[in-house]
Amino acid sequence: MKNRYEALLVLNAQGREETVKEIIDRLESEFQQEGAQVEQVQKMDKRQFSYASGPLNAGYYVNFVFNAEPQSIAKLRLKFKLDPEVYRQNYQRLQEKKEKPAKKMAKAK
Numbered sequence: 001m002k003n004r005y006e007a008l009l010v011l012n013a014q015g016r017e018e019t020v021k022e023i024i025d026r027l028e029s030e031f032q033q034e035g036a037q038v039e040q041v042q043k044m045d046k047r048q049f050s051y052a053s054g055p056l057n058a059g060y061y062v063n064f065v066f067n068a069e070p071q072s073i074a075k076l077r078l079k080f081k082l083d084p085e086v087y088r089q090n091y092q093r094l095q096e097k098k099e100k101p102a103k104k105m106a107k108a109k
Helices: 017-033 070-081
Strands: 003-011 037-048 058-068 086-094
Touching: 003 017, 003 070, 017 037, 017 058, 017 070, 058 070, 058 086, 070 086
Parallel strands: none
Antiparallel strands: 003 058, 003 086, 037 058
């Protein structure tokens, strides 16, 4: 059964700000290769870190909302851990989207 997830990825685009769109497109295709159905991609721009924990002091934040099997999350973590352009990654399971029932119309007299 596919679950709904949110992945927050921090990209290392230092010195390559003009290629961020290509990096995001490549990451989206890697989600799809693992069987995930991407619902939404939010590009949240470059932000400074509150404290520097390594060679970077800023990163480009991207949020993916997708449906995938639970086993594919582990595969995605491993794949992105080896990717030099992904600096940090965080995955969270979301509640299923509930369809709102249609409003009932008042009967005309």
